[in-house]
Amino acid sequence: MLSPDIRLYTWIDVEEALSQTIEKEAPPSWLVGASAYWEGLTISVKPNSGSLPLEWLNEVFAPRFAPENAIGNSDPAIVLESTDGASRLLRVFVEEVDGATTSTQFIPSFQRQSEIVLKSPIRFPARLLDSPPVITFHSFKGGVGRTAHAIALAQAMVKNGKNVLLIDGDLEAPGISWLLHSRLKDPPVSFADFLALIHGDTDLDYSGSISLVYDRLLNAELNGIYVMPAFRTIERYVSLEIRPEHILQGSKDPFVLTSLLSRLGKKLGVSAVIIDLRAGFSELSAGLLLDPRNYRILVTTLGGQSIAGTEQVLSLLGRTEKAAKQADSQEEYPRPIVIFNMVPPDQENGRLIDCQQKIQEAASAFLDDNILGLPTVTSQFDSSLLGIPLEWEDVVNRLEKAGIVETAQEVLDLLPWPETSTSSIPPSVVTADDTLTRRQKLDEFTTKLVVAETGTENDLLITSSLQNLASDNRRQVPTVIVVGAKGAGKTYTFIQLVRLKTWNAFVRKAGKPSAHLIRITVPRSALENKSEQPETSHLDAAFDAVVFPVLASRNLGVSASQLVKEGQDAALSSLGFATAMSAPEIHDVIRERLGLSLHEGNWRQIWLDIIAWSIGFHVKEEGAGLGLAKHLQETGKKVVCVFDGLEDLFPNFSVASSPEQVALRALLQEVPDWLNQQPGKPVGIVVFVRRDMVATTIKQNVAQFLARYDAYALKWSREEALRLVAWTAVKAEALPDDSVSTDLQKMEEPELIVKLYPLWGKKLGRENSREGRSAEWVIAALSDYKGQIQARDLVRLLSLASRKSLIDQQWTDRLLTPNAIRDSLNECSKQKIEEIEAENTPLKTIFGKMRKHSVERQIPFRQEEMELTGEDIKALEDNGILLRDVDVYYMPEIFRRGLDFDLKSGVRSRVLSMAYRATRRK
Numbered sequence: 001m002l003s004p005d006i007r008l009y010t011w012i013d014v015e016e017a018l019s020q021t022i023e024k025e026a027p028p029s030w031l032v033g034a035s036a037y038w039e040g041l042t043i044s045v046k047p048n049s050g051s052l053p054l055e056w057l058n059e060v061f062a063p064r065f066a067p068e069n070a071i072g073n074s075d076p077a078i079v080l081e082s083t084d085g086a087s088r089l090l091r092v093f094v095e096e097v098d099g100a101t102t103s104t105q106f107i108p109s110f111q112r113q114s115e116i117v118l119k120s121p122i123r124f125p126a127r128l129l130d131s132p133p134v135i136t137f138h139s140f141k142g143g144v145g146r147t148a149h150a151i152a153l154a155q156a157m158v159k160n161g162k163n164v165l166l167i168d169g170d171l172e173a174p175g176i177s178w179l180l181h182s183r184l185k186d187p188p189v190s191f192a193d194f195l196a197l198i199h200g201d202t203d204l205d206y207s208g209s210i211s212l213v214y215d216r217l218l219n220a221e222l223n224g225i226y227v228m229p230a231f232r233t234i235e236r237y238v239s240l241e242i243r244p245e246h247i248l249q250g251s252k253d254p255f256v257l258t259s260l261l262s263r264l265g266k267k268l269g270v271s272a273v274i275i276d277l278r279a280g281f282s283e284l285s286a287g288l289l290l291d292p293r294n295y296r297i298l299v300t301t302l303g304g305q306s307i308a309g310t311e312q313v314l315s316l317l318g319r320t321e322k323a324a325k326q327a328d329s330q331e332e333y334p335r336p337i338v339i340f341n342m343v344p345p346d347q348e349n350g351r352l353i354d355c356q357q358k359i360q361e362a363a364s365a366f367l368d369d370n371i372l373g374l375p376t377v378t379s380q381f382d383s384s385l386l387g388i389p390l391e392w393e394d395v396v397n398r399l400e401k402a403g404i405v406e407t408a409q410e411v412l413d414l415l416p417w418p419e420t421s422t423s424s425i426p427p428s429v430v431t432a433d434d435t436l437t438r439r440q441k442l443d444e445f446t447t448k449l450v451v452a453e454t455g456t457e458n459d460l461l462i463t464s465s466l467q468n469l470a471s472d473n474r475r476q477v478p479t480v481i482v483v484g485a486k487g488a489g490k491t492y493t494f495i496q497l498v499r500l501k502t503w504n505a506f507v508r509k510a511g512k513p514s515a516h517l518i519r520i521t522v523p524r525s526a527l528e529n530k531s532e533q534p535e536t537s538h539l540d541a542a543f544d545a546v547v548f549p550v551l552a553s554r555n556l557g558v559s560a561s562q563l564v565k566e567g568q569d570a571a572l573s574s575l576g577f578a579t580a581m582s583a584p585e586i587h588d589v590i591r592e593r594l595g596l597s598l599h600e601g602n603w604r605q606i607w608l609d610i611i612a613w614s615i616g617f618h619v620k621e622e623g624a625g626l627g628l629a630k631h632l633q634e635t636g637k638k639v640v641c642v643f644d645g646l647e648d649l650f651p652n653f654s655v656a657s658s659p660e661q662v663a664l665r666a667l668l669q670e671v672p673d674w675l676n677q678q679p680g681k682p683v684g685i686v687v688f689v690r691r692d693m694v695a696t697t698i699k700q701n702v703a704q705f706l707a708r709y710d711a712y713a714l715k716w717s718r719e720e721a722l723r724l725v726a727w728t729a730v731k732a733e734a735l736p737d738d739s740v741s742t743d744l745q746k747m748e749e750p751e752l753i754v755k756l757y758p759l760w761g762k763k764l765g766r767e768n769s770r771e772g773r774s775a776e777w778v779i780a781a782l783s784d785y786k787g788q789i790q791a792r793d794l795v796r797l798l799s800l801a802s803r804k805s806l807i808d809q810q811w812t813d814r815l816l817t818p819n820a821i822r823d824s825l826n827e828c829s830k831q832k833i834e835e836i837e838a839e840n841t842p843l844k845t846i847f848g849k850m851r852k853h854s855v856e857r858q859i860p861f862r863q864e865e866m867e868l869t870g871e872d873i874k875a876l877e878d879n880g881i882l883l884r885d886v887d888v889y890y891m892p893e894i895f896r897r898g899l900d901f902d903l904k905s906g907v908r909s910r911v912l913s914m915a916y917r918a919t920r921r922k
Contacts, residue, residue, distance in 0.1 A: 002061055009081045011036040011090055014061075021060050028056055032097055040091035041078065053094045132165075132265040134258050135274045135295040135415070136288050140309025142279040145341040145404075146299040147175035148385060150276040152399045152408035153297075158224035159405070160412065162271035165217070165264065167191050167228045169275040171284050174230035176276055183392040184472065185708045189216035190232045198260060206260060214267045218474035222392065223467070226268055255291040280309070281316075289313075290320050292333040295415050299339045300359075302351050310338065311362035314374075318363065335374060336363070337414055339407070342381045352378065375414045379407040438734045439802050439815050445732035446799035450792060460496040461727045462510045462745060463720050468711040469686075470510035477503065477545050477640050477684025479672040483691050483706060484714030485879075486836060487792030490688040491553050493714065494644040495560050497686070498552075498567040503640045504544040545638035545684060546571040550614045551586065553645030575637055577616030586610055590649055594659045603666030604674060611641050611683065629675075632682035640684040643667070647690060647839050654696050654842045664689075664697040669705070692840060695878065714791075718779050721789045722752040725778075728798060729759050734815060757814070760801075764818040771818065781825050781893045784880025793828055793894060800824035829898035843879065846872045850899060858902045860888035 002008075006017055015036040022031075030052055032044040045053050054076055058065045064079040066089065077089035135153070139146040147170075154166045168176035169191060180187060197209040217226050265273040272295075277285035288294060296317065300310040317336060338359050343352055356376055363374040382402040399405055460466070469480060484490045500506045548571040549564050556564065572580055581589075593606055608625025617631065618624035632638060646667075647653075650660040667687060675683050691706075691713075698705050706713070716724065723744050729735045730744075735758055747755070753775045760778070765771030782797065783789045804820035811817045837844040849867060850857065856865050863873055873889075876882040882889045891901060 002064060007081055008061075008064060008078065008090075011038055011041065014041055014078055014080075014090055018060065028052065031056075036090070040075075040093055042093045042095060044095055044097045047096045047098065049094075049096065054092075057092060130266075131262040132270055132272045133295050133415075134261050134265075134288065134291075134293075135272055135297060136169075136277055136285075137274065137297050137299060138277045138285060138289050138313065139279050139299045139306070140313055141300075141303075141306045142173065144299050144301045144306055145339075145379070145385070146279065147276050148395075148399060148404055149297070149299055149339055149341070149379070149408060149411075150274055151176065151179075151395065152404040153411055154225045154274055155396060155399065155405045156408040156412050157271060160409075163224040163226070163269070165226045165228065165261075165268055165270045165273045167261070167273065167275040168230040169284070169288070170278045171230050172278055172282070176227065177229035177231060179392045179395055180227060180229050182707065183222065183468075183711055184220060184227070184229075185711075187227075187229050187232050188219045188476070189213050190229050192231050194228070194264075206263075210260065210264050210267060213264060215475050217264075217268060219472050219476050221471040221474065223471075226270065255287070255293065257287045258291045258294055261288075281313075290317065292317075292320055295334050296336040297339060297411060298336055299341055300355075301342045302340065302355050307355050307358060311358060314359065314362040334415070337375045337377065337411055339377045339379055339411065341379045343378050344381050377407060377410045377414075379404060435812060435815065436806070439805050442729060442732045442734035442802040442815060443799065443806065445734070446728060446795050446802060449728065450795045450799050459731060460493070460509060461724055463714075463716070463723075465712050465714055466493070466510040470507045472711070473503070473684075474507055477638050477681050478686055479675050479681075479684055480686050480712050481668055481672065481694075481705075481709045482686060482688045482712050482714060483694055483709060484688070485691050485788060485790055486839060487790035487832070488714040488716070489791040490690070490714060491556075491644055492791070494549070494552070494642060494688050495556075495563060497547055497642055498549045499563050500547065501567055501570050502544055502546055503638075503684070506547070545640045546574045547640050547642060548575075548615050549644075550611060550641045551643045551645055551649070552583065554648045555645075571639065572616055575615055575632075575639060576635070579619065580616035581610075581613040581619050586614060587649065590663070594663065596659075598659065598662065600662060600666040600670050603663045604670035606663075607667050607671045608674070611685075614641070615639060629678040629682050633678075633680050638682045638684070640686060643685070643687040643689075646687075646693065650693070651841075653693055654840075661697045664693065668694065668698065690839075692843075692879065696842075716789045716791060716794075718789075719749040719752065721779060721782075721791075721794055722749060722756065722775060723747065724791055724794055725759070725798065726752055726756060728795060729756075729815075734802075735759060759814060760816040760821060761811075761814040761818070764821060774818075774821070778821065782828070784892050784894065785877075785883040785890075786880035788880055790832075793832060796831065797821070797824050797828050800827055825893065826897045829894050829896070831898075832894060833898035842875060843881075846875060847899060850901075857900060858904050859896055860885070860890050860904065861901075862888055 002017065006013070008014055008017065015034075018034055018036075018041075030046045030049040032046060034041065034043050036042070043053050043057070054067065057076070057078075058067070061078050066073055066077045066079055068074060068076050073089055073091070076092040076094075078092060080088040080090055082088040137146050137150040137153075150166065154164045157164045166176065168174045170176075171192065177190075194209075194213050197212065198206055201209045203209075217228060220227050261273050261275070275288060277289060289296060298310055298313060300306045314336070321333065340352060340355065359376065360374055380403070382404075384398055384402055385404070465482075469478065469482070472478075473480075482490065482493070497506055500509060547567060549567050552561075552564050568580065572578070589606075589610065593603070598606075605623075605625060608628070609622060610625075612624035612628040613619045615628075617628050646664065650664060652658055653660045653664060655661075668689065672685055675681065675685055694706065695702055726735075726744055726747075744752075753773075756775060760774040761767075762774060763771045764774050764777055778794075778797065779789060782793045798816070801816040801820040801824040804823060805811075805815060805817045808817045808820070833847065837847060846868065849872070853866055868876075873882065877884070880892070881895050882891060884890075891899070896903075
């Protein structure tokens with residue numbers, strides 16, 4: 001008999017009612033299958049079933065079943081809903097079929113099956129004991145915090161020494177993918193790519209597809225999290241040719257997607273695979289959500305629709321669990337976890353309890369006598385998460401501050417994990433010494449370090465920019481433009497990269513392998529296929545490329561020049577070339593071509609030829625650059641060409657429409673794009689260039705260009721600036737034992753400030769004085785109004801202050817005395833201005849205008865007082881030298897002192913507050 005809540009409007013409702021009956025009750029022994037369409041319902045039965053089918057249909061659909069001739073119908077029929085006086089019937093056809101009961105392959109799906117058949121018991125696969133688990137995040141409604149908690153769980157895992165593969169599986173409204181848009185402009189591989197590769201793989205083992213995706217993912221690691229977006233480009237968000245259900249329909253294993261993702265995670269060596277699924281009852285989520293082996297995490301708010309939808313999801317999961325038990329499965333599958341998100345504090349003892357009770361009732365299929373209830377976690381409401389930005393780093397930081405990562409830690413504690421081991425970083429040794437000796441060591445070390453061109457230092461502080469450069473290009477040669485202001489560390493980084501000789505060595509140095517390479521402990525007997533063994537080190541693979549310095553600064557010292565020469569010789573030997581074009585010859589070629597009227601396409605070919613000639617391939621033959629990539633591909637070689645010192649070659653780059661601008665644009669835009677398209681990418685390029693050269697040379701979409709390479713720009717945040725100070729002091733052996741942690745990479749700003757007390761004290765005076773805090777004063781004094789601070793300014797201040805502190809005998813609790821730090825700022829500023837004027841002609845001209853006004857040179861000033869044009873003001877603002885407040889302009893200390901500007905009476909507090917505001921931008 002039909003339930004009172006059933007309404008039979010169409011054949012779809014008839015089929016659904018019949019399907020529910022078969023699911024709830026044991027099907028008749030004579031029934032083979034059933035299917036419906038608009039013309040009728042067909043019941044397939046075994047031979048000699050007689051009247052049993054019609055009798056059974058009468059029981060199921062009474063009182064809406066009408067035997068033939070009952071209401072003038074020629075065939076048996078089911079009466080559908082209609083208006084008064086109308087008659088709507090769905091005819092019933094009974095057909096006998098030969099053979100046994102029809103059995104079909106189980107396909108995880110939320111969709112209604114097009115045909116009702118008696119299915120064989122589902123063969124549930126065994127738990128993934130020797131591979132990382134797959135963790136699925138799902139929610140019935142969007143906007144409940146599902147994506148945020150998926151990212152937070154990945155963060156919590158990294159904090160616990162586990163690395164993870166994070167996948168954006170929401171192929172209709174990708175959330176994680178949008179966050180990556182600013183951090184990974186060109187993701188190496190996507191989830192859509194993975195699906196398409198698997199779908200078209202003729203190898204039943206799928207090893208080739210998994211190996212290819214694994215190789216590309218090595219270039220998408222963000223601080224321990226390998227990230228796979230839904231699509232590689234925003235344009236493809238509306239186009240999905242291969243969907244998850246296509247994979248399931250074409251495989252004998254109904255849960256093949258879980259198996260393949262786990263194998264991919266195993267090859268990466270991660271501890272887990274986290275996938276953020278599409279909300280609701282979407283087929284995009286069904287294959288993974290209905291797999292009982294997966295760790296399923298459901299996120300809901302206390303809203304009525306969200307709770308009701310989550311109850312329905314749990315009901316569907318319960319059916320799968322029930323089917324697994326009916327199949328006599330001996331596996332103990334993990335229970336889902338429910339996160340109640342955005343819970344206001346005043347509802348924790350009221351609405352929350354009611355919702356928890358509803359969820360536990362809906363999850364009854366998951367519970368047994370040994371389980372007290374479904375695991376649940378509560379995440380409180382935080383208003384800061386209502387307007388989440390579109391930048392990966394901002395979201396990561398905000399989740400940490402909002403306590404979502406702490407909530408994710410609770411989830412982490414509820415999940416079982418494969419046994420893992422991590423590598424520890426051996427501690428550094430800081431030599432203790434008396435105050436005078438340590439001041440001398442700091443003076444000696446920083447004096448050499450302040451001029452990067454000397455090349456005497458052989459270590460590299462790993463900043464976030466360098467980590468990004470290494471992690472994004474682990475298994476591919478880079479094609480990157482590294483932008484930095486004067487003194488940001490471009491030449492120093494260039495020298496250290498050349499010193500390392502190979503790209504693999506740089507990745508080892510900058511990629512922090514010991515912090516992220518987690519090994520999964522697997523019994524040897526479980527490793528049936530060698531290709532499926534966890535990768536113990538992604539950096540020990542066959543991939544590598546030699547580093548070749550094509551252009552270097554003309555101002556390099558003897559040691560640095562020798563390093564460049566050694567790097568070139570080593571690269572030539574590795575590549576199999578004997579002779580190459582020298583730097584003077586390259587300069588001559590460029591100067592000669594600058595005298596011709598050439599466009600960007602011409603210059604692209606010239607640069608490609610220069611790259612080929614510089615490494616000894618068909619020297620001085622035009623067109624050599626086009627053949628280099630093919631030659632290297634054939635010989636199995638790879639090379640990363642690095643450029644520095646472009647300001648030496650193009651001193652007139654600021655002249656509008658000059659040939660120098662055309663040549664630079666080709667190097668910065670045309671060449672990387674061409675190299676990116678070469679099969680196998682055998683030739684890479686890293687160009688170190690000043691930011692002002694980029695801004696002047698690239699006329700269109702310069703902001704887009706800078707954003708493309710922003711992750712690799714040499715920028716120093718407050719925290720990294722303090723880390724550089726600590727690193728410098730440690731390398732100089734100037735700090736006492738245990739004064740600075742050896743693992744500087746993990747230290748955050750508050751800890752760095754405290755650890756630097758032995759260097760310059762807590763304040764620029766006694767602790768009970770009213771002087772400013774030392775760390776904040778130094779950062780504010782050296783920063784411009786863009787919130788930028790340059791490495792050279794920091795190291796120079798340390799050098800000058802340590803020298804001025806040598807004769808002091810009063811301050812025994814610190815190395816750098818307050819007076820020495822203050823006095824050093826004036827000289828730092830003057831040297832900075834001199835260096836800018838030596839290399840930046842436009843700013844030199846503007847500074848000259850200012851110096852003509854000896855009497856009025858005070859801060860703040862009006863534009864007309866300095867006789868500055870609108871273009872002058874814009875140039876100064878773009879370089880962080882001026883900041884407008886109403887109708888007057890202020891200048892940061894690092895520029896004001898070098899340009900001999902005084903402060904008007906009573907404005908010092910205003911200057912300091914604006915400096916503080918600027919430094920807090922980063």
